Amino acid sequence: MPAVLEGGCLCGKVRFSASQPPLRTFACHCTFCQRMTGTSFYAESLFPMDAVRFNDGELRQYEHRSDGSHKKVFVHFCPSCGTTMGLTFERWPDVRAISRGCYDDPNAVELTSHIWTRSAQSGVALPADVDCFAMARATLDGRPEVALRHEAPVLARQESGR
Ligand SMILES: [Zn+2]
Ligand SMILES: [Zn+2]
Incomplete structure (x- = not known):
């Protein structure tokens, strides 16, 4: 393929x-994503687990237990340079996240939503016309949450209903 x-x-x-x-x-x-990246947010793509292949370069992983779900999240990184390549999840074993910043062309994918905006850092802007979720896309028991869409860009900490 x-x-x-x-x-x-x-x-x-x-x-x-x-x-x-x-x-x-x-x-x-x-x-978690703020701390893991050491910056303001983590841009990531979700793929079916078997849609992504890695070369023979050795990946290491760090295991973190989620505060919310109490399930494990695995951070996969290059042991030589420390780049975070992506995540896998005990809770969703069929998918993996790839760090958007690791693509050769990060603009080949489109950022279509923002999640956990209630903990977004001050000064971070949320764009207009994308789905924004105060927390995750779904509750811990799997019910989908309703997205908020802004008519104009808004600063995260001034967002209503945070
Ligand atoms: Zn996160
Ligand atoms: Zn590396």
Whole structure:
């Protein structure tokens, strides 16, 4: 199957290819993602687990237990340069997240939603006309949450209903 999306880490030892477009690409403003990336939010694409192939470059993983679901989240990173390549989830074993910043062309995917906006950092703007979720897209027992869409860009901490 031909690769449609390719990428890699900062040092180039870890490379990946995806055989299909992502299921979706979104920004996560949860406090775990802020800490994990050391920055304001984490932009990630979700893929079916078997749609992404890595080269032989060794990936290491760090295991974190989610404050919310108490399930494990695995952070996959390059041991040479420390780049976070993506995540896998005990709670959703059929999908994996790939870091948007690792694509050779990060603009080949479109950011269509923002989640956990209630913990977004001050100064972070949420764009108009994308789905914004105060928390996750679904409750812990799986019920979908309703997205909020802004008519104009808004600063996260001034968003109503946070
Ligand atoms: Zn690397
Ligand atoms: Zn997150």
